Amino acid sequence: MVTKAELMDYAPVKGCMVIRPQGYALWEAVQEGLDRRFKATGHENAYFPLFIPESFLRREAEHFEGFTPQVAWVTRGGGEDLAEPLAVRPTSESIIGPMYARWVKSYRDLPVLINQWCNVVRWEKATRPFLRTSEFLWQEGHTCHRTEEEAEAETLTILEIYRDFVESTLAIPVVPGLKSESEKFAGALRTYSIEALMSDGRALQAGTCHNLGQHFAKVYDIQYLDSDGQLKYVWQTSWGVSTRLLGAVVMVHGDDRGLVLPPRLAPTQVVIVPIPSDKEAQLVARGLAELWSALGRAEVWGRPVRFKVDDRTEYTPGWKYNEWEMRGVPLRLEVGPRDVKSGQVVAVRRDTGEKTALAATDPGTLARAVSDILEKIQDNLYERARRFREANTHEASTLEDIARFMESGRGFVRTPWCGEAGCEARIKEETGATLRCLPLVGDWAESTRGGAGAEPGGRPEVERARGRCAVCGADARYLAYFARAY
Amino acid sequence: MVTKAELMDYAPVKGCMVIRPQGYALWEAVQEGLDRRFKATGHENAYFPLFIPESFLRREAEHFEGFTPQVAWVTRGGGEDLAEPLAVRPTSESIIGPMYARWVKSYRDLPVLINQWCNVVRWEKATRPFLRTSEFLWQEGHTCHRTEEEAEAETLTILEIYRDFVESTLAIPVVPGLKSESEKFAGALRTYSIEALMSDGRALQAGTCHNLGQHFAKVYDIQYLDSDGQLKYVWQTSWGVSTRLLGAVVMVHGDDRGLVLPPRLAPTQVVIVPIPSDKEAQLVARGLAELWSALGRAEVWGRPVRFKVDDRTEYTPGWKYNEWEMRGVPLRLEVGPRDVKSGQVVAVRRDTGEKTALAATDPGTLARAVSDILEKIQDNLYERARRFREANTHEASTLEDIARFMESGRGFVRTPWCGEAGCEARIKEETGATLRCLPLVGDWAESTRGGAGAEPGGRPEVERARGRCAVCGADARYLAYFARAY
Secondary structure (H helix, E strand, C coil): CCCCCCCEEECCCCCCEEECHHHHHHHHHHHHHHHHHHHHCCCEECECCCEEEHHHHHCCHHHHHHHHHHCEEEEEECCEEEEEEEEECCCCHHHHHHHHHHHCCEHHHCCEEEEEEEEEECCCCCCECCCECCEEEEEEEEEEECCHHHHHHHHHHHHHHHHHHHHHCCCCCCEEEECCCCCCCCCCCEEEEEEEECCCCCEEEEEEEEEEECHHHHHHCCEEECCCCCEEECEEEEEEEECHHHHHHHHHHCECCECCCCCCCCCCCEEEEECCCCCCHHHHHHHHHHHHHHHHCCEECCEECCEEECCCCCCCHHHHHHHHHHHCCCEEEEECHHHHHCCEEEEEECCCCCEEEEECCCHHHHHHHHHHHHHHHHHHHHHHHHHHHHHCEEECCCHHHHHHHHHCCCCEEEEEECCCHHHHHHHHHHHCCEEEEEEECCCHHHHHCCCCCCCCCCCCCECECCCECCCCCCECCEEEEEECEC | CCCCCCCEEECCCCCCEEECHHHHHHHHHHHHHHHHHHHHCCCEECECCCEEEHHHHHCCHHHHHHHHHHCEEEEEECCEEEEEEEEECCCCHHHHHHHHHHHCCEHHHCCEEEEEEEEEECCCCCCECCCECCEEEEEEEEEEECCHHHHHHHHHHHHHHHHHHHHHCCCCCCEEEECCCCCCCCCCCEEEEEEEECCCCCEEEEEEEEEEECHHHHHHCCEEECCCCCEEECEEEEEEEECHHHHHHHHHHCECCECCCCCCCCCCCEEEEECCCCCCHHHHHHHHHHHHHHHHCCEECCEECCEEECCCCCCCHHHHHHHHHHHCCCEEEEECHHHHHCCEEEEEECCCCCEEEEECCCHHHHHHHHHHHHHHHHHHHHHHHHHHHHHCEEECCCHHHHHHHHHCCCCEEEEEECCCHHHHHHHHHHHCCEEEEEEECCCHHHHHCCCCCCCCCCCCCECECCCECCCCCCECCEEEEEECEC
């Protein structure tokens, strides 16, 4: 589907892909939506080098162990063998840390709130378009703070930005939660993520935020002189989402006929297809002109509706319907001589296939009708995905339960867990499901609304379980989400 | 200056730099300005892989020879030695070509108008912040066309976009021209460039556009079935500008006190510095509030004026003046108790240091006064750079003349040239100056105004010389620009 819809193509380099214009336009929409939110919460963009000397990566042992198997190494440059191999960044903590050590001197320099949009490389054996590729595009935020509480608040602020963007723009419901020790980022104190469910029943980690504690600060010696005259290590966070989000859009909303794009994300929200008529060409032209003028004034979510007229003469209307359906354009308007005569256009929703005749006699009325439908499509896609997730979230109280749900291959399993890594590993071994997250509960996001400068609120609450661990039978501490994941 | 103004910092990787938020914000402004122009002329963005297999690069011999000495090679990945080394892209013709061969089938698929924003690596021995670094950020456009004329028109359309953007937004006058055979892009039919003069008298190639002819199309087999039933090779172009443009801004406009940013580019156009007063704090607060309300409604070039209030209490006004001057903010407004009493603010221009008292009693009047000054600063920066270039462009008719001008180290030399590579090489050898370009004359840009779909206009005219070649004394064909260059 992703190749047919021209979102991507396979590159002649193992595990890499080309993001074609149709796909890149979606990434631009993701960038626009997130970048605006990052900047509104005080973050700035910067750019750090692609190459990281091996010795820098080695300075943080846990991190190094975690990433080395996936690193691509540059060993020759400018016609000579290099004295020290350079890693192509798999993530940038180990190159950004040393820079922050140079820049941060005083408490006045804090917080540091920097993000970068870039490419990273992680050598993968088994790849899959958008979901897992050796090179991918992402953003990675890296921040420094005075206190642990402030770092925690930053981590949650970003988690909430991710949740809000993915749910409201991509129309994908997510479970925000805390990662287990074995699933957290190499070197982090705590990792939070948002977890989504694809339509094949597999989970996808759609974004992660790490409270790095003082771990990297100590390794890279990032210290500041506090107002009390003491030299202290900073508290750090890092966080990212990637082109993987586009894979989620494809897998959550797509159907047999191709992509289905949520209107808030879609580069083209409405396509107008004229139904040509040799006899009544003028009539169709008039209808088109009226539509153009109505759509030209239409707004949705406070912005102009993005529409296109497909007036190519070398293709039939039917061919065009198929093509635009394949490409996932949310709404199609058809206008033929009969429609013009009866003062209407036919609107066809991509999500439901539903056809409606809209009155086209008053441009204002038509404009409002179109934006109403776009809003309905956005809501329906989210609701449909949410219902699918509800229907595919199971309660399991034994290892056998989990195994049974995983054999049928679908969905999240919520299960009581004692908190021991051994039991988590046992579930993975016997069912193929990994611990996706410990879901956050209550109004954890409330404390983040004020942005990066808000009063830090402390650690969020995770869902507690009553009863016994599904594996060892000991008292359960958490209600954990398990699933087979991409 | 670039480190002090926090535009960049040196990275711990040889030849690489970190672009800090102050610098990256300028790059975002460049991206915004160019991307808008590219899209308005029908181009779309995409993303191609970072890695290029050695065999792909080798397929085009001339291109391979040209770039290989500068390539960084990945030889290990995922813990194993690779069967084939992968080049980190120095430019992407050799990875994009094979993709286009797959995508282009029919004349209906043409033109292909694709651009990508990305990082590239060219191993450099001697590096210099922004102007020459081993890794840099750029955009590279790659297009396919049906005819040579259309490819030529595309090349000139982009050249005109570059000229317009660099002159109108960066306030840097440029000479658009044709590169000589020895200076053109490896594998191109013709290369055009815009050449700027830095304030130290050296030239900088600020952007290049290549008409690639059918050279790469034949190597990578990019053929289409034309409407006449014939299989034909496409005609291609490629073009790019890089973070080097930021180096040009620094070097053209900067002065002893730091950066000077053209207002159209500046992320912050106006900084407001209150002059605190213990006794009359309320008065200053009122003045600030009035200023805020006036600036909030100010527009320049059809957009809201970008302003900041620096109300930090830990620094003195004098300290702040220095800092904002270092950072190049075009206009500073000072407001103290005496100003508020007399209903005015003091405006200080960064380009000239000129101080004016502006009436602050009517918000509308003040808003207009501020945008007037910003426009004047933009114009003045351009004019100043243009006058500097005029004063440092010399007419030379002999090799001795050229050598003399180059010894004094400054500027462009215009000289009659026979067109032979030998004479060009001799000038380089004896004076250190390279042939920057053969300037275009007449209304070459006129034919490009219609965008990528416009009627192709053919090749532009270059300036012809009367008299004799400065080196060999034969009849001169061209009036060539020479200079020492970055």
